[in-house]
Amino acid sequence: MSYYTRHVFICCNQREEGEQCCNATGGADAFAYAKDRIGALKKNGPGAIRINKAGCLGRCENGPTLVIYPEETWYSFIDKEDIEEIIQEHLLNGRVVERLRI
Numbered sequence: 001m002s003y004y005t006r007h008v009f010i011c012c013n014q015r016e017e018g019e020q021c022c023n024a025t026g027g028a029d030a031f032a033y034a035k036d037r038i039g040a041l042k043k044n045g046p047g048a049i050r051i052n053k054a055g056c057l058g059r060c061e062n063g064p065t066l067v068i069y070p071e072e073t074w075y076s077f078i079d080k081e082d083i084e085e086i087i088q089e090h091l092l093n094g095r096v097v098e099r100l101r102i
C-alpha cells in the first residue's frame, strides 16, 4: 500500500523576469490553496493526500502544471476554481477532470 493515497506535485518554478514559468502564472498560489484546503478537509498526511511544491516538471509550455500520483495524471489550471475542482473530483473522488487534463 502506498504511503499516501495520492501525491500531488505542483510546479512552483520561478525563472527570470519575462521567461515562461509556472510560478509567473499561479503555481505558488495554487500550492498554498491546495495545501490549505486539504488540511481544512483533514485529508492530509500518511494514508491520505500529500501536496508538494515542485521545481520545473518539464512541461512548461502547458503551465502552470501539476501531476498527481499514483495515477500519473497531469493537469494545467488557471485559477482556484480549477484547483478546487481537481480537489473535489480527482483527489477526493478519484474522477479525472478531463477538461483540465494535459
Ligand code: FES
Binding pocket: 011, 012, 013, 020, 021, 022, 023, 055, 056, 057, 058, 059, 060, 061, 063, 064, 065
Ligand atoms: S516551469 Fe513549471 S513545468 Fe517547467
